[in-house]
Amino acid sequence: LHAGQVQGFFRIPVDHMVAVPMFAQHIRDYLGSDVERVAVAPDTGRAKLAGKFAEMIGGGLVVLNKERPGHNQAKVTGVIGDVAGKVAVMTDDIIDTAGTLCAGAEALREAGATRVIACATHALFNEPALERIAESAFEKVIVTDTVPVDELRKPGNVEVLSISGLLAETIHNVFADDSVSAIFAGENQLF
Numbered sequence: 315l316h317a318g319q320v321q322g323f324f325r326i327p328v329d330h331m332v333a334v335p336m337f338a339q340h341i342r343d344y345l346g347s348d349v350e351r352v353a354v355a356p357d358t359g360r361a362k363l364a365g366k367f368a369e370m371i372g373g374g375l376v377v378l379n380k381e382r383p384g385h386n387q388a389k390v391t392g393v394i395g396d397v398a399g400k401v402a403v404m405t406d407d408i409i410d411t412a413g414t415l416c417a418g419a420e421a422l423r424e425a426g427a428t429r430v431i432a433c434a435t436h437a438l439f440n441e442p443a444l445e446r447i448a449e450s451a452f453e454k455v456i457v458t459d460t461v462p463v464d465e466l467r468k469p470g471n472v473e474v475l476s477i478s479g480l481l482a483e484t485i486h487n488v489f490a491d492d493s494v495s496a497i498f499a500g501e502n503q504l505f
Contacts, residue, residue: 356414367403367405420451
């Protein structure tokens with residue numbers, strides 16, 4: 315769910331599922347233990363989640379300051395926190411056209427990040443997202459397969475992780491009347 319308040323609009327029980335623990339494990343495996351890293355919130359609204367992600371990956375927290383000069387436009391105006399000499403790992407829920415995401419990557423590199431990685435649950439990849447990502451400062455953009463990604467058009471710096479195991483385990487726990495929160499280490503609690 316994009317926001318916890320959405321749960322109130324359902325007349326049936328809803329289980330909020332998150333990819334954050336899966337991304338954190340993937341980042342820990344990918345970077346190893348000897349690399350300094352920071353989790354990056356793409357804006358102040360995602361800072362709380364990025365703080366949890368920072369704990370999970372064993373790094374600090376950085377927040378991008380963003381302004382919206384017009385409809386469907388965003389401009390990164392600053393980097394709050396220290397990224398110099400570190401790997402910056404941005405997290406977000408959705409990548410649409412990747413404009414803000416790529417601007418954030420550029421701002422992080424300019425602030426001294428040695429490498430920039432992004433993780434996002436839903437890869438909408440509306441035009442011109444794939445072209446922007448291919449030409450961006452990102453070493454890697456990691457997404458899930460909640461939305462199909464065209465393998466023929468996908469640039470080499472995009473990696474797709476399957477959530478099939480997560481879905482299967484969640485469905486099993488729902489029908490077995492077991493905890494769904496345990497699967498997500500409690501990170502699916504919205505309040």
